[in-house]
Amino acid sequence: xxxxxxxxxxxxxxxxxxxxxxxxxxxxxxxxxxxxxxxxxxxxxxxxxxxxxxxxxxxxxxxxxxxxxxxxxxxxxxxxxxxxxxxxxxxxxxxxxxxxxxxxxxxxxxxxxxxxxxxxxxxxxxxxxxxxxxxxxxxxxxxxxxxxxxxxxxx
Amino acid sequence: xxxxxxxxxxxxxxxxxxxxxxxxxxxxxxxxxxxxxxxxxxxxxxxxxxxxxxxxxxxxxxxxxxxxxxxxxxxxxxxxxxxxxxxxxxxxxxxxxxxxxxxxxxxxxxxxxxxxxxxxxxxxxxxxxxxxxxxxxxxxxxxxxxxxxxxxxxxxxxxxxxxxxxxxxxxxxxxxxxxxxxxxxxxxxxxxxxxxxxxxxxxxxxxxxxxxxxxxxxxxxxxxxxxxxxxxxxxxxxxxxxxxxxxxxxxxxxxxxxxxxxxxxxxxxxxxxxxxxxxxxxxxxxxxxxxxxxxxxxxxxxxxxxxxxxxxxxxxxxxxxxxxxxxxxxxxxxxxxxxxxxxxxxxxxxxxxxxxxxxxxxxxxxxxxxxxxxxxxxxxxxxxxxxxxxxxxxxxxxxxxxxxxxxxxxxxxxxxxxxxxxxxxxxxxxxxxxxxxxxxxxxxxxxxxxxx
Numbered sequence: 229x230x231x232x233x234x235x236x237x238x239x240x241x242x243x244x245x246x247x248x249x250x251x252x253x254x255x256x257x258x259x260x261x262x263x264x265x266x267x268x269x270x271x272x273x274x275x276x277x278x279x280x281x282x283x284x285x286x287x288x289x290x291x292x293x294x295x296x297x298x299x300x301x302x303x304x305x306x307x308x309x310x311x312x313x314x315x316x317x318x319x320x321x322x323x324x325x326x327x328x329x330x331x332x333x334x335x336x337x338x339x340x341x342x343x344x345x346x347x348x349x350x351x352x353x354x355x356x357x358x359x360x361x362x363x364x365x366x367x368x369x370x371x372x373x374x375x376x377x378x379x380x381x382x383x
Numbered sequence: 384x385x386x387x388x389x390x391x392x393x394x395x396x397x398x399x400x401x402x403x404x405x406x407x408x409x410x411x412x413x414x415x416x417x418x419x420x421x422x423x424x425x426x427x428x429x430x431x432x433x434x435x436x437x438x439x440x441x442x443x444x445x446x447x448x449x450x451x452x453x454x455x456x457x458x459x460x461x462x463x464x465x466x467x468x469x470x471x472x473x474x475x476x477x478x479x480x481x482x483x484x485x486x487x488x489x490x491x492x493x494x495x496x497x498x499x500x501x502x503x504x505x506x507x508x509x510x511x512x513x514x515x516x517x518x519x520x521x522x523x524x525x526x527x528x529x530x531x532x533x534x535x536x537x538x539x540x541x542x543x544x545x546x547x548x549x550x551x552x553x554x555x556x557x558x559x560x561x562x563x564x565x566x567x568x569x570x571x572x573x574x575x576x577x578x579x580x581x582x583x584x585x586x587x588x589x590x591x592x593x594x595x596x597x598x599x600x601x602x603x604x605x606x607x608x609x610x611x612x613x614x615x616x617x618x619x620x621x622x623x624x625x626x627x628x629x630x631x632x633x634x635x636x637x638x639x640x641x642x643x644x645x646x647x648x649x650x651x652x653x654x655x656x657x658x659x660x661x662x663x664x665x666x667x668x669x670x671x672x673x674x675x676x677x678x679x680x681x682x683x684x685x686x687x688x689x690x691x692x693x694x695x696x697x698x699x700x701x702x703x704x705x706x707x708x709x710x711x712x713x714x715x716x717x718x719x720x721x722x723x724x725x726x727x728x729x730x731x732x733x734x735x736x737x738x739x740x741x742x743x744x745x746x747x748x749x750x751x752x753x754x755x756x757x758x759x760x761x762x763x764x765x766x767x768x769x770x771x772x773x774x775x776x777x778x779x780x781x782x783x784x785x786x787x788x789x790x791x792x793x794x795x796x797x798x799x800x801x802x803x804x805x806x807x808x809x810x811x812x813x814x815x816x817x818x819x820x821x822x823x824x825x826x827x828x829x830x831x832x833x834x835x
Contacts, residue, residue, distance in 0.1 A: 328834060
């Protein structure tokens with residue numbers, strides 16, 4: 229008989245209590261509205277709309293093609309920038325640390341590397357307009373001619 | 384300061400410097416006036432210190448680790464530095480190289496990945512050295528920052544799965560979205576050469592492990608917040624080349640030949656002659672007692688429910704020899720992310736599902752005049768009995784800890800582990816010089832995980 233079974237039962241109970249205690253004492257993180265985020269592509273990109281789940285799969289590179297076919301390339305903003313934090317929190321439900329942990333797992337195991345990052349929205353938009361199949365996220369107020377809104381997080 | 388700590392100091396300092404100075408994956412954000420770099424440099428490091436209170440049992444994570452964490456403080460169990468270079472040759476092809484140095488392996492750099500990848504829409508092919516995905520997390524277990532615990536549960540991920548860490552060959556990945564989520568299927572084939580630290584009462588031998596014809600398939604799917612993964616890997620041939628093994632085989636061969644010669648001498652007494660030949664056959668059955676094909680099957684999941692994450696694994700090993708037998712194992716881990724940190728709890732267990740190597744048929748002849756042969760058989764029986772105990776990998780673990788994010792690329796973890804085997808005779812994944820031993824091991828660990 230394993231004496232450990234009894235010990236582990238006690239430890240498990242203690243651990244569950246600790247987790248519940250910490251959980252009950254924590255507060256919800258605020259998710260302040262910093263403006264509507266839209267996911268955009270070039271005007272000729274298909275389809276006309278993407279769901280939040282589809283966008284999440286594309287940004288996590290679990291999907292490498294658009295629902296209508298053809299390759300897709302997600303463009304990201306610099307890690308930790310306010311829009312980056314807001315996008316991953318609102319659309320993916322992930323904190324920057326969770327996103328970093330996900331990409332650490334993927335890239336160091338040879339399963340994929342993170343999307344290309346840009347220093348500013350303007351730079352990302354400029355390259356989206358030049359790249360078929362590219363998508364990026366921007367604030368709605370920064371929309372430019374030639375872009376198609378694929379996902380509007382404000383709706 | 385102790386010499387071992389001094390040896391570790393440059394490693395710790397460089398990992399800290401890399402973590403602080405080279406944030407954001409060393410990837411310069413791309414500006415329109417700046418051509419994107421084809422070369423991407425990144426890395427990971429863990430600086431871990433563990434305290435083991437047990438004077439008998441050393442703790443290792445990988446079978447290759449020659450410096451177990453014995454009683455006292457040790458930085459050898461968890462500390463690791465990995466550096467990776469990804470070079471885009473063309474938009475659809477790239478070269479990846481990853482080198483890893485582990486403190487427990489004398490910080491000797493080892494190539495974990497060195498492959499060429501060619502992508503074709505939803506399919507990609509890789510050629511070269513790549514990580515072997517035996518179970519859910521084996522391919523990412525060295526990357527501390529990517530994992531909730533300081534180290535994967537040792538009953539499940541310690542020893543063999545963490546030792547057969549890469550293969551030299553080719554793989555084909557197929558990635559497809561489907562109605563409810565996405566699917567990634569991967570098939571692979573290759574060979575592997577590894578080290579195994581073989582502990583005996585008086586020495587540690589770095590044995591060579593030769594694994595040929597590794598074939599496998601993994602399928603993983605993402606369904607909302609849940610990832611499911613199944614993997615099946617066959618090792619066509621697994622062989623440990625060590626002086627201990629050679630000595631055992633030499634002894635078996637010599638005694639078996641002696642029995643056959645003695646049987647010839649007793650040809651006039653058929654009953655004795657037949658008995659001696661039978662005993663020779665019994666000894667022959669233990670020749671190459673650790674060499675065979677092996678099969679690993681793993682089924683794992685990871686589910687995220689807001690702040691709560693649940694990870695689970697179930698796995699089986701079929702090691703196809705009487706000595707190594709069959710095993711199954713499982714682990715369950717819960718983490719809960721709060722504003723103050725992420726506490727976690729994990730339990731795991733590995734059981735041998737076939738009887739231990741049966742040496743009851745290895746008995747002296749009892750024939751007058753064969754006393755020297757009988758003494759040899761008794762000695763061999765002792766060695767085989769010992770081997771049977773050392774190769775029973777059954778064990779359990781309980782882990783309680785917490786993780787704190789210091790920044791977007793640095794996390795610190797503190798962890799308590801209780802590890803045990805079913806009896807003081809069975810060594811599990813511990814490195815033990817003598818049995819019986821104190822088979823309850825308590826570890827307190829602190830680790831700093833960095834990715835850059």
